[in-house]
Amino acid sequence: MIKLGKLLANLGYGSRKEVARMIKRGAATDLEGNELTEKSLVEPEGVLFLGEELDPVAPLTIILNKPCGYTCTTDDTGDSVYELLPYRMLKRNPIVACVGRLDKDTSGMLIMTDDGKLQHKIIHPKSNVGKVYDVLLDRPLTGKEAEIFESGEMLLKDEIKPLKPAQIEVIDEKRARVTLHEGRYHQVRRMFAAVGNHVLELKRISMGNLAMPDDIEEGDWRMISDEELAQIFGK
Ligand code: URA
Secondary structure, eight states, X not given: OEEHHHHHHHTTSSOHHHHHHHHHTTOEEETTSOBOOTTOEEOGXXXXXXXXXXXXOSSOEEEEEEOTTOBSSOOOSSOBGGGGSOGGGGGOSSOOEEESOOOTTEXXXXXXXXXXXXXXXXXXXXXXXXXXXXXXXXXXOOSOHHHHHHSSOOOOTTOOSOOOOOEEEEEEXXXXXXXXXXXXXXXXXXXXXXXXXXXXXXXXXXXXXXXXXXXXXXXXXXXXXXXXXXXXXXX
């Protein structure tokens, strides 16, 4: 049981003051329609706010089909992925954060969670969650990319630690599918720049064994299922 005011503030419905004001005006009821007070001790699933069930409490993990043009920052600049979610997602405590950022101009699968342990587990090298990207290139592939990307010796500009071996599957002369086992800054774009090419389009299509579910249109999101979460770790 938790105090209603604290619960609503943690879920991002407003500051403590704002939710207190709304509760006073009768915005929160139990399932029978009885008005609650800020100090009511409640179970989250027993509360309706403005007539609707509350968002799930932590841990909450969502899967988003990110369009190009959105950043993974929490800045209120108007072009962050939080624009695609209810505003309260940005105001939750703990915050729902991106797991492994995508560039502004990269589209595709993005996991967001308020579960710090899960976040850590997905990005930890030991979990070896492969991330697969579809790439459209400016120039034709030369045929040398596979050997270089898979060598385990490839160096990116201004870095001293070689990249882990990455796999590339050629789709046609300017299209490829690349699998990474780490997540360095602009990694795919920099890998192709290092072999004299240029990435025109980049889309993440899967993480581990989880492909981007086709029921989520670009710009949409939903809660991830337990089964999908397990697939990220290859199950
Ligand atoms: N590699 C990139 O260059 N950009 C991304 O967004 C993801 C991987």
